[in-house]
Amino acid sequence: MSKKKLWTLWSNGNLNDEEAALLRKKAAELPVPFDKESAQCIQELLESFLSRDDALGLAAPQIGMSKKIIIFKNKNFDEKGRVRRPEDFDLLVNPRITQKRGEEEIGSEGCLSCPDISVEISRSPEIKVRAVDQHGNKVNKRYTGFLARIVQHEIDHLDGILKVDHQGNIYYPKEKEEFFQKVFK
Numbered sequence: 001m002s003k004k005k006l007w008t009l010w011s012n013g014n015l016n017d018e019e020a021a022l023l024r025k026k027a028a029e030l031p032v033p034f035d036k037e038s039a040q041c042i043q044e045l046l047e048s049f050l051s052r053d054d055a056l057g058l059a060a061p062q063i064g065m066s067k068k069i070i071i072f073k074n075k076n077f078d079e080k081g082r083v084r085r086p087e088d089f090d091l092l093v094n095p096r097i098t099q100k101r102g103e104e105e106i107g108s109e110g111c112l113s114c115p116d117i118s119v120e121i122s123r124s125p126e127i128k129v130r131a132v133d134q135h136g137n138k139v140n141k142r143y144t145g146f147l148a149r150i151v152q153h154e155i156d157h158l159d160g161i162l163k164v165d166h167q168g169n170i171y172y173p174k175e176k177e178e179f180f181q182k183v184f185k
């Protein structure tokens with residue numbers, strides 16, 4: 001399985017302008033039923049996610065495809081290692097949040113496209129999502145708690161929004177202070 005290069009806002013103390021431009025772009029909807037290209041993009045994101053052991057979720061722009069596809073673990077968030085069983089993840093195409101409920105809660109989030117930092121972000125504890133699954137079937141989903149947070153984070157990616165855009169407190173390691181102070185000045 002292919003482990004695709006991850007697109008990031010920065011790496012090794014440098015800003016990645018080209019990668020940032022794609023990450024910040026609004027991703028394109030997929031035609032349903034899927035055409036050949038869409039089916040390929042879905043397959044690539046699926047393989048890329050299943051080949052990693054460091055991702056709770058992944059959005060297509062994070063591997064350089066500006067398409068509305070996300071994939072994420074739906075349980076066992078503390079378990080290390082790769083996701084193997086199909087029932088342990090959800091893949092959503094063209095996802096749209098149709099309802100948010102409850103009082104927003106602050107939580108700390110990491111993101112493979114913003115390495116080395118964590119940001120405190122307010123998210124709804126319960127959401128309803130309308131989407132299409134990997135087979136092209138319409139689905140309505142309800143997510144709560146930490147899973148709702150993951151899904152909101154991944155859907156943000158499709159709108160070109162990264163966690164650093166949320167204006168929450170940002171935390172980074174002391175030894176990288178010099179670089180991040182410049183980035184977030």
Ligand SMILES: [Zn+2]
Nearest residue numbers: 110111112113
């Ligand atoms: Zn992310």
